[in-house]
Amino acid sequence: MSTEATLTALTTTRHEASSTAWFWWKETRQLAPLVALLAIVSLLIIVINAILGVAMDSFRMQLPHEVTMLVFPGLFATGAGPLLVGQERSQRTIDWLALLPISSKRIATTKLLVGMAGLATMWAFALLVITAFELGQRDTSHWTIGGQTGYSGNPFSYPVWISHSLFVLLAGFYVAWRIKNQFYSLIALIPLAFAPLIATSLVSEFANRPMATGQLDWINLGFTLLGIVIVTPISYRAxxxxxxxxxxxxxxPLVDVSPHSPARETNDAIPPTFATHTAPIIWQSIHSAKGMLAILIGMLLISFLAAVQLAAVDRYRGIIGLLPWLLLLAPLAVCWLGISVFKHDGASERVRFLADRGVSPGKTYCALHAVPIAILCCSLLVYGLWNLTIVHREAVSNFAAGLPSLVTMLMIVVWIYAISQWVSQFVRTLILSVILAPILSLVTVGWLVFAYLSLGFPIYGLILCGLAPMVATYVMMRRYMDTGDRPLTFVVGGGVVGLIVLLPIGFAAAHVLSVPAMDPTLRAELLSEAQRHAEPNARLVAVPVTGFADDSAFRHDPLGDKMKELQNYLHHYKMDPQQSVAPLKSNASTEVVALVGPWEYTRWHGNMMRARIQWRQQQDDPAWSELAQWLDASATLLPALRRSTLLSGQEIADRLEVLLIDTLQNDVPAERADEPAVQAATQAIGTPASRAAARRRAVVVTWQHKFQDDRERYLNHYLTVLEHQPPGLVGWMQPRFHDSLVTAMLEGIDAAANRSDDIGWRWKLHQLHQTGDVFQTSRYADDLRSLPAIETMTVDRINGYGQLWGRDWEYVELNTRTQP
Amino acid sequence: MFFSIDVQSDVAIYLQLVRQVKFAIAAGTIRPGQLLPSVRALSNQVALNPNTVARAFNQLQADGVIETLRGRGMVVRDAAVEICRRERETVLNERIGSVLAEAWHAGLSKKQIKTYVDDHLRQLVDTEPAVLVSSTEPSDNGGAEE
Amino acid sequence: MSSEAPATDRLPEPNETTMEPVITTDALTMHFRRCDALMGVSLEIQPGTVFALLGENGAGKTTMIRILTGFQKPTSGSCTVCGVNPLRDPQGVRRQIGYVSDAPALYDWMTVAQIGGFTASFYDASFLPNYEASIRRYEIRPEQKIRHLSKGQRAKVALSLALAHDPSLLILDEPTSGLDPKVRRNFLESMIDRAATGRTVFLSSHQISEVERVADTIAILHHGRIRLHGPLAELRESIHEVVIDVDDPLRSIAAPPEPAEVLTEETSGRSRQLFVRHFSPEMIHALREMPGVTEVRTRVATLEEIFVACTSHRTAPAMTASI
Incomplete structure (x- = not known):
């Protein structure tokens, strides 16, 4: 029989095993879930960190890796005592263990030694990972005692951290031995674990001088060692x-009083009466956990008072330095409220009491959640009312300025609570859920905040993610009450996790994909076209227009003569056009391309306008000759500009052309039409087709150079629309926006050449350049475009391409042109 | 053999054991010279305290029904059959007496009782008794009714 | 018919000199904040017997066991278990006894074999074979985890663990509450086996039928006091239920004379039911002679009736065995 074989095998192999080995084996096996949990969570965080680091360039949330590795020995130290001792006490297995011929001393010391061995292992592993992957910076991590001055807080001083974790381990054992109720023991552990820190800040508060962080480290270490020395014997005795x-x-004792005498009558003897069906469940929830609820409410209150105090002071020194730590009590309390839902009286064994009596899962669910949610709503209300009364200005207090609004607080509380109550239903052991829930809540809150800020996740998505765990536990309620939830709960849990992780990513992807990318064939065409137009031998000449050197000599004198100032200014503003275009003429043999910056053109434009006005006013020969100069110079400049392969060059060429056309139309009298300057100017003006070709060339080449190089990298070109996108997605959306810009511009060029009224490209360009404005009032709409171009065009800057394309000036027939 | 013990009856448990052993010997289920199970085994079989079983054995020994066989345990004596039969008759006599007393005290007349007794006897005479060894003479069963 | 060695058949006669009592308690008192669990309990339990402690729920049985095993300090009084004072040396006591409680808290995650091996490492080498034989006899698969066992199987595992080191005293605290009759039978057989080999069993139970089969001595604990204490057979023989029919429902009857003690009395129409101790047959005639009495019937009381009778009065004086 197989049983026989198994038994004989067991007999021969186990017979020589010593009792110590067995004891250590048992304790280690009991610690295994905690270690596994911590390992999984640390892996999770590392993976998330890695993904975020790779995927995002501009991420704002990433834990320093070494903090991740260091936190876990700390968490192990917190959980080892409650798991090894508290769990056994609550399950009464410690009573059975005490029946065996093992002395109490041996039990206590073995458990403690196993805990310490585990802690040493965790530390060794963490330090190994840190050194192997070289996490953290060399100059802030220390191998000697004492920190470098100047680094406040100094969390990476290893000896202090190690000794503190040892102290926490011993304190955990002490509270577990001393206090039977697991929840109360965890509560008692918090102040005890922070005791050295509190003592240190008390010392620094009452010392009359501010202390450097190095000294504080020493004091901290001293208190920690003192704590270890104190806690060990009292823990043993407990x-x-x-x-x-x-x-x-x-x-x-009462002397011989009958159980039914009035002397023993108390309120407890009177059975309570209830009006509805859910009332008794709620009453029972409150009364069975009165102490725990009181403590949690107390934690929320303490946090709130700390916040009130912090909002009133400016600097954090001494004991005030502890207050930010007290703020952490609030999220912890919310987390534990969530955990308490399915533990104690929500635990599946006790909930079965209700199931056996036919209470529906829905009602049970509502009753279990009623009290915690009520507490949370009250505290949020208090917070909201208080938030209204404080002044959110940095001058008063940094802290007050940074307080989140009620809605933000509500969302965060909902996330923490939802995740905690889901963990509580999912993980049966109290201590493991107490450790897992805060970590998962933190990760979730961080992820969702990141999604909202950087990925543009909409608010209803946040609400959905917050409610998903609540729905999950509701769905599992029936099976949970029948304790048959094990396989399915993993599936549902995976669904919740998937939703929370993938929904923001899905939204982000949808958002990115909403901007159409360029068709690959079109892209290939444009690339080849760009190759054709690339002329390595083209000569680029910068046309000096502004003359900055002159301006630097000009200084504003408030006491000077205003008229003289004005004349001075005018003198500096004037420029000689022929001088400016001289470089263009001297190289007439080759095809020259002129370079004029958008902010430089305004001077040319202004001077030419001045010449026109002068001509209109004076109508004499010197005025004309000046104007003729300008006409001639423009005639030289314009073709050179048209050859430019920069988009800005084409825009300036457009403006110059508009100016030229306007001058020829309005200011040149018919009798002067034959003058060489006028003729030259008339010749220089192009046709819609030529302009279209020039523009297209410019668009294609600019796209190839400025937007994208041969290695498919996208270079920086600023589009206003990018300001309005979620910062995390900018990197992905930029190329797509560039592509749509180019396609819109190509469409526009075609429309201008064919004189079509197609509005599509204009609308796209409006979106890309001037998002936020109503289309009807923008420069791309018909209202503004129907006005003459010379009145509406911008001369000192270009705030959007293509505003001049296809407008009436392009199709003007100059009567001076009729000449061959 | 199998015992049926009524834990709640008036009769002490050990006495029930004793009586059932004696009846079994009288009926021939247990033969003289047969080995009885040990106290331990018997107490396990009937789920009774071994002291009770031991007390029953002591009583049987005192009554001369069983004796110790060195190295083996308790055996039934040859003379036990007679003793047990006599005992059984005594017990049956008592039982008949108590039934008749109950009928009498319930108010039945002597004639009624006799009628019932004769009716039952008439039915039983025709059937074969279930006992293996009979100690009666054939003539005892016949005879005119009184 | 098994072939046990006949030497073990001969149990000590009742009047052989007994050894020291296995358990003695002397005026054991335990006061809790809300109740008085024990009020001056004095007992002596002889070795080789099965002692049953009966009592209602909450009568103090578990408290007494906790005191005997050294888990609780009594308010006053003392006790000795196997010659050791549990207050001074609880480990010494626990080494010599086996203890099975109701719903024993074993390590759920261990398998049956693992918990056996774990426990065996603290005892001597004979533990493990005994344990494995026991598990085999109960037909429990050793590789099963304890959390997957039924309640009955778990109780059997706990019993095997308690018995595997052959303790001289086995303490059972309502071990079969809520278990099916087959498991109860198994426990019963174990108890009988222990008694048959000369070991002592201390049973705290309110399964009256089991107690009647298996107990040598019983004690009834009621509101912290011992109401009845003595050998089971004698107690049963000494307590009778007496039913008296009278002509008139309102007629009152004098109590039976000394040395008879009336435990309880109940009236229903024209019948009166009394539970009387040390009732002699002469008293029947005397009762019949009384005016107004039409009929007197009597029979031996069952243990259940004795138990109910002892536990209904609050102020009945404590009675001890008249041996």
Whole structure:
């Protein structure tokens, strides 16, 4: 029989095993879930960090890796004591263990030694990972005692951290031995674990001088060691006392009073009456966990008072330095409220009591959640009202300025609570859920905040993600009450996790994909076209228009003569056009391309307008000759500009052409039409087709150079629309926007050449350049475009391409042109 | 053999054991010279305290029904059959007496009782008794009714 | 018919000199904040017997066991278990006894074999074979985890663990509450086996039928006091239920004379039911002679009736065995 074989095998192999080995094996096996949990969570965080680091360039949330690795020995130290001792006490297996011939001393010391060995292992592993992957910076991590001055907080001083985790481990054992209720023992552990820190800040508060961080480190270490020395013996004594005989309570008994006498009558004897069906469940929830609820409410209150205090002070020194730590009590309390839903009275064994009596899962669910949600709503209300009363200005207090609004707080509380209550239903052991829930809540809150800020996740998406865990636990409620939830709960849990992770990513992807990318064939065409137009031998000549050197000599004198100032200014503003275009003429043999910056053109434009006005006013020969100069110079400049392969060059060429056409139309009298300057100017003006070709060339080449190089990298070109996109997605959306810009511009060029009224390209360009404005009032709409171009065009800057394309000036027939 | 013990009856448990052993010997289910199970085995079989079983065995020994066989355990004595039969008759006599007393005290007349007794006897005479060894003479069953 | 060695058949006669009592308690008192669990309990339990402690729920049975095993310090009084004072040396006591409680808290995640191996490492080498034989007899698969066992199987595992080191005293605290009759039978057989080999069993139970089969001595604990204490057979023989029919429902009857003690009395129409101790047959005639009495019937009381009778009065004086 197989049983026989198994038994004989067991007999021969186990017979020589010593009791110590067995004891250590048992304790280690009991610690295994905690270690596994911490390993999984640390892996999770590392993976998330890695993904975020790779995927995003401009991420704002990433934990420093070494903090991740260092937190886990700390969490292990917190959980080891409650898991090894508290869990056994609550499950009463410690009573069975005490029945065996093992002395209490041995039980206590073995458990403690196993805990310490585990802690040492965790530390070794963490330090190994840190050194192997070289996490953290060399100059802020220390191998000697004492920190470098200047780094406040200094969390990476290893000896302090190690000794502190040892102290936390011992404190955990002490509270577990001393206090039977697991929840109360965890509560008691918090102040005890922070005791050295509190002592250190008390010392620095009462010392009359500010202390450097190095000194604070030493004091911290001293208090930690003192703590270890104190806690070890009292922990041992608590263990012996717990494992030994319980003391007889020393109460004077009532002398022979019958159980039914009035002397023993209390309120508890009167059964309470209820009006509805859910009321008794709620009443029972409150009364069975009165202490725990009181403590949680107390934690929320303490946090709130700390916040009130912090909002009133400016600098954090001494004991005030502890207050930010107290703020952490609030999210912890919310987390534990969530955990308490499915533990204690929500635990599946006790909930079965209700299931056996036919209470529906829905009602049970509502009843279990009623009290915690009520508490949270009240606290949020208080917070909201207080938030209204404080002044959100940095001058008063940095802290007050940074307080989140009620809606933000509500969302965060909902996320923490939802995740915690889901973990509570999912993980059966109390201590494991207490450790897992805060970590998962933190990760979720961080991820969702990141999604909202950087990925443009909409608010209803946030609400959905917040409610998903609540829905999950509701769905699993029936099976949970029948304790048959194990396989399915993993599936549902995976669904929730998937939703929270993938929904923001999905939204982001949808958002990115909403901007159409360029068709690959079109892209290939344009690339080849760009190759054709690339002329390495083209000569680029910068036309000096502004003359900055002159301006630097000009200084504003408030006491000077205003008229003289004006004349001075005018003198500096004047320029000689022929001088400016001289470089263009001297190289007439080759095809020259002129370079004029958009902010430089305004001077040319202004001077030419001045010449025109002068001509209109004076109508004499010197005025004409000046104007003729300008006409001639423009005639030289314009073709050179048209050859430019920069988009800005084409825009300036457009403006110059508009100016030239306007001058020829309005200011040149018919009798002067034959003058060489006028003729030259008339010749220089192109046709819609030529302009279209020039523009197209410019668009294609600019796209190839400025937007994208041969290696498919997208270079920086600023589009206003990018300001309005979620910052995390800018990197992905930029190329797509560039592509749509180019396609719109190509369409526009075609429309201008064919004189079509197609509005599509204009609308796209409006979106890309001037998002936020109503289309009807923008420069791309018919209203503004129907006005003459010379009145509406911008001469000092270009705030959007293509505003001049296809407008009436392009199709003007100059009567001076009729000449061959 | 199998025992049926009524834990709640008036009769002490050990006495029930004793009586059932004696009846079994009288009926021939247990033969003289047969080995009885040990106290331990018997107490396990009937789920009774071994002291009770031991007390029953002591009583049987005192009554001369069983004796110790060195190295083996308790055996039934040859003379036990007679003793047990006599005991059984005594017990049956008592039982008949108590039934008749109950009928009498319930108010039945002597004639009624006799009628019932004769009716039952008439039915039983025709059937074969279930006992293996009979100690009666054939003539005892016949005879005119009184 | 098994072939046990006949030497073990001979149990000590009742009047052989007994050894020291296995358990003695002397005026054991335990006061809790809300109740008085024990009020001056004095007992002596002889070795090789099965002692049953009966009592209602909350009568103090578990408290007494906790005191005997050294888990609780009594308010006053003392006790000795196997010659050791549990207050001074609880480990010494626990080494010599086996203890099975109701719903024993074993490590859920261990398998049956693992918990056996774990426990065996603290005892001597004979533990493991005994344990494995026991598990085999109960037909429990050793590789099963304890959390997958049924309640009955778990109780059997706990019993095997308690018995594998052959303790001289086995303490059972309502071990079969809520278990099916087959498992109860198994426990019963174990108890009988222990008694048959000369070990002592201390059973705290309110399964009256089991107690009647298996107990040598019983004690009834009621509101912290021992109401009845003595060998089961004698107690049963000494307590009778007496039913008296009278002509008139309102007629009152004098109580039976000394040395008879009336435990309880109940009236229903024209019948009166009394539970009387040390009732002699002469008293029947005396009762019949009384005016107004039409009929007197009597029979031996069952243990259940004795238990109910002892536990209904609050102020009945404590009675001890008259041996």
């Amino acid at each position: 263990a012996i006392r717990t494992l030994g005989a319980a003391e007889a309570p020393s109460v004077k």
